[in-house]
Amino acid sequence: MESPVGSNGIHVHIHDFFTYAPSSDLDEFQKIVLKHWKAALKKFGLSCNSHGVDIKPEGKFDIGYIAKEMAAYDTKDKSKSDLKNLFQLLDASAKGDKQAGDDWLRAAKAIQGRDRWNVGQLAKKLGIPCPSDWKKPEGVEKTVDPRRLxxxxxxxxxxxxxxxxxxxxxxxxxxxxxxxxxxxxxxxxxxxxxxxxxxxxxxxxxxxxxxxxxxxxxxxxxxxxxxxxxxxxxxxxxxxxxxxxxxxxxxxxxxxxPKPAPQAQEDYSDLIPGQELDFS
Structure with a gap:
């Protein structure tokens, strides 16, 4: 998910990644996907064009439906030149750009929490080793940047x-x-x-x-x-x-x-041999 901010506000959107064989007909694939996408929209009384989904007035469609910018089916190979991601906004804010700071706050509130950027250990659940698990080839020394702090x-x-x-x-x-x-x-x-x-x-x-x-x-x-x-x-x-x-x-x-240290349980079983202790 990307959340750049531009003159029209926050632009929250999702990128889907597909792997395909070199011989695949991508144009035909897009036609098939678009057909199923339109059919799914129709179930909720919605429709789409080349720009995105036609969102009806509030209360006229299922409230569980995702926002237009996250639901746009078409791929975009060009973006508005004024779009900046959240890290760029932070960098500009640190340099004194008050508008960038305000935009970052608006974006953070709109997204409702930084945990939305956590993919929930998706790679681990799919059995895909993360970079820290990759094994280096034999004979390659592990180097540590001496400047790292x-x-x-x-x-x-x-x-x-x-x-x-x-x-x-x-x-x-x-x-x-x-x-x-x-x-x-x-x-x-x-x-x-x-x-x-x-x-x-x-x-x-x-x-x-x-x-x-x-x-x-x-x-x-x-x-x-x-x-x-x-x-x-x-x-x-x-x-x-x-x-x-x-x-x-x-x-x-x-x-x-700090959590209290667990207390050791003393054993009084042999205090009075052959008898049970009764403190009732």
Whole structure:
């Protein structure tokens, strides 16, 4: 799946890969595929042309149907010149391009989570060895780039630091900090924690905004000053509790408590030979 972003917004689409014999008639194959594709669309009252699927107004087709850009049957050998993938957007954002940063956030929210890019160990399930499993030919030494630097920090912190709710391009800042890790150890970890703080601040503001909207809906002009004050105090209390709960949950996720060591079970079976212990 690719998710480049251009002047018309996010362009989420899937590429299907086929292997075929050199003698295959690809034109004939496309005709067969198109025939079955149109038949499948017809079951849902839909149709397609050379550009994609004709999506009906909301509520007029099966809600389980996939979006037009992901369902387009035709192959495209040319793309709009302004399309940029998410990594290019991050790179531009790190260089000060605010629009690129905003586009990356919009794309991340639209896709609803980075896990959508995980193919779910597909190669392993199909029995295909991944590159790390490939065996080198006999006599070839395994070389390690001496410039390679492994930077490690807790994954939960990374997920919070790069959350779409973060107003900053968290991943871009982390990658930029990683460039200085060799010269200043700990730079990346400090940046991750800073981005976590930015995410937490943004989430707290969203909680406040949500409760403010609730208050605006409930309060009425006919209320007395005392009634208004009582309602405001109630909503404020709920908001404070929600913020405290969110902070506690987030902190426990970022800094999980170590699991207690298993206690050794002592054997008292021979304490009183020939008798059973009864503590009831």
């Amino acid at each position: 492994i930077i490690e920090y807790p994954q939960p912190q990374h997920m919070i630091a790069t959350s779409p709710s973060n107003p900053r391009a968290g991943l871009a800042f982390i990658l930029r900090a990683a460039r200085n890790e060799a010269a200043r150890p700990g730079t990346t970890q400090r940046m991750v924690l800073r981005m976590c703080d930015e995410t937490i601040k943004a989430e707290v503001e969203l909680i406040k905004f949500k409760h403010a909207k609730t208050l605006a809906k409930l309060i009425k002009s006919s209320f007395t000053a005392e009634e208004k004050e009582k309602l405001c105090a109630k909503i404020h209390s709920h908001c404070t509790f929600a913020i405290a709960e969110y902070r506690a949950t987030t902190y426990s996720y970022m800094h999980p408590a």
